[in-house]
Amino acid sequence: MSLRLHYSAISDVGRVRKDNQDSGYAGAWLLAVCDGVGGAARGDIASATAIQTLRELDVPPADDTGADLLDRVADTLHEAHLRIGQLVDADPALNGTSTTATVALFDGDRVGMGHVGDSRAYLYRDQELSQLTKDHTFVQSLIDEGRITEAESRVHPHRNLILKALDGMQEADPDLFMIELVPGDRLFLCSDGACGVLDDGRLADILSMGTPDYAAVELVRASLEAGSSDNVTCLVADVVTEEASADDPAYEALEPLLVGAAAELRRRAPRAKGSLFRGHRAGDTGELDPIEDEIVGGPGGGAGGSSAPVDPEAARYAPIPPSRYQWLTRLLVLAVVVGVVWVAAAAAYSWTQRQYFVGESDGNVVIYRGINTDLPGMDLSDLYQTSDVELDRLSDYDAGRVRQGIEVSDLDAARETVQNLSAEMSPAESPADTPTDTPTGTATETPTGTPPSTASTEGAG
Numbered sequence: 001m002s003l004r005l006h007y008s009a010i011s012d013v014g015r016v017r018k019d020n021q022d023s024g025y026a027g028a029w030l031l032a033v034c035d036g037v038g039g040a041a042r043g044d045i046a047s048a049t050a051i052q053t054l055r056e057l058d059v060p061p062a063d064d065t066g067a068d069l070l071d072r073v074a075d076t077l078h079e080a081h082l083r084i085g086q087l088v089d090a091d092p093a094l095n096g097t098s099t100t101a102t103v104a105l106f107d108g109d110r111v112g113m114g115h116v117g118d119s120r121a122y123l124y125r126d127q128e129l130s131q132l133t134k135d136h137t138f139v140q141s142l143i144d145e146g147r148i149t150e151a152e153s154r155v156h157p158h159r160n161l162i163l164k165a166l167d168g169m170q171e172a173d174p175d176l177f178m179i180e181l182v183p184g185d186r187l188f189l190c191s192d193g194a195c196g197v198l199d200d201g202r203l204a205d206i207l208s209m210g211t212p213d214y215a216a217v218e219l220v221r222a223s224l225e226a227g228s229s230d231n232v233t234c235l236v237a238d239v240v241t242e243e244a245s246a247d248d249p250a251y252e253a254l255e256p257l258l259v260g261a262a263a264e265l266r267r268r269a270p271r272a273k274g275s276l277f278r279g280h281r282a283g284d285t286g287e288l289d290p291i292e293d294e295i296v297g298g299p300g301g302g303a304g305g306s307s308a309p310v311d312p313e314a315a316r317y318a319p320i321p322p323s324r325y326q327w328l329t330r331l332l333v334l335a336v337v338v339g340v341v342w343v344a345a346a347a348a349y350s351w352t353q354r355q356y357f358v359g360e361s362d363g364n365v366v367i368y369r370g371i372n373t374d375l376p377g378m379d380l381s382d383l384y385q386t387s388d389v390e391l392d393r394l395s396d397y398d399a400g401r402v403r404q405g406i407e408v409s410d411l412d413a414a415r416e417t418v419q420n421l422s423a424e425m426s427p428a429e430s431p432a433d434t435p436t437d438t439p440t441g442t443a444t445e446t447p448t449g450t451p452p453s454t455a456s457t458e459g460a461g
Contacts (some may be wrong), residue, residue: 003108003181004245007031007237010210011260012220014193014231022191022233023099023262027058031111031235033119035191036261037165041096046084046260050099050166052261053080058256061107068174069112073105077174079113085168093398098167102133102172102189104237111187115175116164116343120195123179123204124186129204134162134177138162154196172355184456185239187217193230194223202226211250212236232391352380356414358406358421365389365402365421367414384411387418393425 009026012017021036021043034050036043057076061069081099088094100117113121114131118140123130134140138161141154153159164172186207195203198219206218219234243253356373358365361383370381391399398421408414 002242003183004028004240004251005031005106005237005252006212006240006245006248006251007129007189007235007254007257008216008259008269009235009259010216010220010264010269011231011233011375012231014228015224017231019044020260021047022231022232023051023258023260024189024233024235024261025051025055025058025256025258026235026237027055027256029060029106030058030071031106031187031237033102033189033190033191033235034166034262035100035117035119035193035231035233037098037100037117037162042095043097044097045087045094046166047260048095049083049087049262051081051258052103053083053257054101055101055256057105057425058376067108068273070114071105072179073103073112074174074176077101077103077116077172081166081168081172084166088168089386098165100162100191101166104179104189105186106181110181111179113175113177113179117162117318118165118192122188122190122191122207124188124204124207125182125184127204127208129200131206133175135162140266145366151199154199158194159196168282181239183241183244185238186212187235188214188219189235189238190219191231191233193232194219194226196235197223197228199228211336212238212385223295230325231260239257249393288315290341296379337397344372354410356384356408356411357381358402358408358414358417360391361386363391365394365418367411367418368405372407385415387422389422389425393428394421395424398424 004368005028007026009024011020011024020036023036023044024033025031032054034047034049034054036047037047054076082098084099088097100119101114102117102119102121103114104111104121105114111131115121116136118135119133120135123132123134123388137159139148139156139159141163142148143153143165144155148156162172166172166252178285188203188207195290198206202220203308208217209215210218215236216234219236220232223232223234240248240251354369355369355371357368357370359368359372366388367385368381368383369385370379372382385456391402394402406417408417414444
């Protein structure tokens with residue numbers, strides 16, 4: 001192991017939100033950032049739970065292969081997923097909570113990356129910035145299809161819709177990959193509160209300067225000045241050699257940093273006038289108090305209005321809390337649904353009563369009212385009028401049509417069809433029409449007293 005990480009981390013609640021739902025961790029072997037999703041369902045709990053689980057990876061590595069390194073990342077992300085599920089099972093009010101997760105596990109030469117959601121990881125090397133992760137978002141799918149550009153995605157109305165997250169319900173299937181490191185590399189992990197408002201050029205400009213402490217603070221400050229309405233969490237880590245770290249007393253003083261919602265100690269003392277950031281070591285998350293007087297009121301209201309405008313992130317973060325009279329709303333919705341179904345059923349029944357077809361019953365041609373279709377347990381037609389047209393006296397073709405049902409436009413057409421079939425009906429056979437057989441060779445008796453007539457062959461004498 002020839003390389004070390006010189007790291008810094010800072011998380012800020014931002015200028016709009018009252019709660020920080022981001023969590024971050026930076027240690028000698030692990031960098032991780034999680035952005036909680038859920039709002040009223042407590043996304044801060046999801047992100048804090050994930051970070052508390054992931055921080056168990058911050059131990060000196062064994063002589064693992066790259067595959068083993070990624071297996072550890074995948075297994076721990078799965079464990080975080082299960083722990084969030086256990087919290088939801090224990091408290092149904094947390095249903096809907098979830099979190100993104102971007103993890104970099106260091107082994108002295110490489111980092112094994114695990115990624116779910118829209119937090120990001122970057123590598124700054126040789127004055128060039130590369131995005132290591134790919135957002136699991138709706139707008140990223142539009143970018144991949146060539147339908148929008150990266151710049152357009154930053155202002156897209158659905159830019160906050162994520163497609164993957166750790167939610168305790170569905171396995172997220174994280175992206176897993178390895179990155180080889182060299183001395184001089186700088187790793188940058190952040191929540192979308194930073195990368196959502198700062199383009200790659202601005203990020204590269206800030207990452208090119210100063211220590212990890214300076215870069216992390218400057219990235220948060222720049223994000224807020226750029227108008228970020230979200231929580232902002234930034235982790236910066238320099239890759240240095242063992243020799244360089246041994247000569248740097250600042251490296252020896254490094255301790256693991258837990259920031260954001262996962263921080264065990266949170267200081268929220270009022271900040272002094274003119275001071276933008278407080279210190280962020282020793283458990284302080286470096287958060288700013290929300291600037292209440294900068295929240296604009298609702299329609300017709302200015303600063304200090306009774307309601308804030310709808311935050312684009314609200315659709316992603318906060319399900320609407322149940323109303324006080326939710327049972328009444330559900331009852332009204334049920335009544336409306338039942339009413340619509342009843343009206344639709346009545347209209348359908350009324351229509352069937354205006355339909356007719358010609359069929360057969362007990363061997364006779366009859367007229368049915370309804371439709372010539374049967375449903376399990378339901379008869380959609382009834383016998384309307386009978387006739388004396390016998391099916392057996394029709395041709396095989398006409399009889400087959402009747403058995404299948406002859407569709408007609410109305411009652412008059414049905415009666416006309418019956419009359420036409422009556423005209424085609426063969427006459428009934430009577431007993432007088434039945435031939436009798438006479439045996440051949442049988443003598444026929446001639447009545448007595450009547451001499452048989454004989455033909456004369458000779459003339460009189």
